[in-house]
Amino acid sequence: MTVYLIRHGQSEFNALNLEPGAADPMIVDAQLTELGRQQARAAREQILDLGIQSVLTTPLTRAIQTAKLMFDGIAPIQVVADHRERLDHACDIGRAPEELAADFPELSFNHLDEVWWHSGPQNQYGVAEEPHDSFDKRIQNFCKTLDQYSNRPLAIVGHGNTFRALANFDMENCEVRVFAQN
Structure with missing residues (x-):
């Protein structure tokens, strides 16, 4: 059965449209902009x-907001x-599970570690950049687990770099694409 990939709507970070190498604006766990919310509501009409029987979203706020705008009640x-x-x-x-639960009480976060995002050496901005090989391995492992989600069609709400690593294509904000698993 079909798996759909959906990139989150425009975030506060995306809206800055930074040039490569620009200074990090230090927006932790960026939320959707008003345009991002509009994109998610428009994408709801598409889906x-x-x-779709089941939705997986990351714990990053912009992805959760997108998933809720698109799939609440569906x-x-x-x-x-x-x-x-x-x-x-x-x-x-990311933010701690209890913070996320306070903002999204209808979702479960109790299975997440206190720090569920990458931690390690920090760059000049204090951000612990995830090494590419670690990221690629994590995404490959995620792909291997998709068979355990039997409620199909399945939607996966996520992020640009993730979908590039998973499916080898770039996606626009709130774009919906079929994922052909190998």
Whole structure:
């Protein structure tokens, strides 16, 4: 059965449209902008006829907000950290499960570690950048676990770098694409 990949809507970080190498604006766990919320509501119209039975979203706020705007009342949403964004900027630093639960009380976060995002040596901005090989391995492992999610069609709400590593294509904000697993 079909798996759909959905990139989150425009975040506060995306809206800055930074040049490569620009200073990190230090927006921790970036939220959706108003445009990002509009994109998610428009994408909801696209998915209504797809018969999606289950949704996986990362614990990053912009992905959760996108998943809720698109799927509340349509399909159950499960938070899974394995396909989170590669920690490259402060916007990819997560928040503790109890903080997320306070903002999204209808979702379960009790299975997450206190620090579920990458931790390690920090760059000049204090961000613990995730090494590419570690990220690639994590995404490969996530792909191997997709068979355990039997409620299909399945939607995976996530991030640009994740989907590039998982499916070898770039996605626009709130784009919906079929994922052809190998």
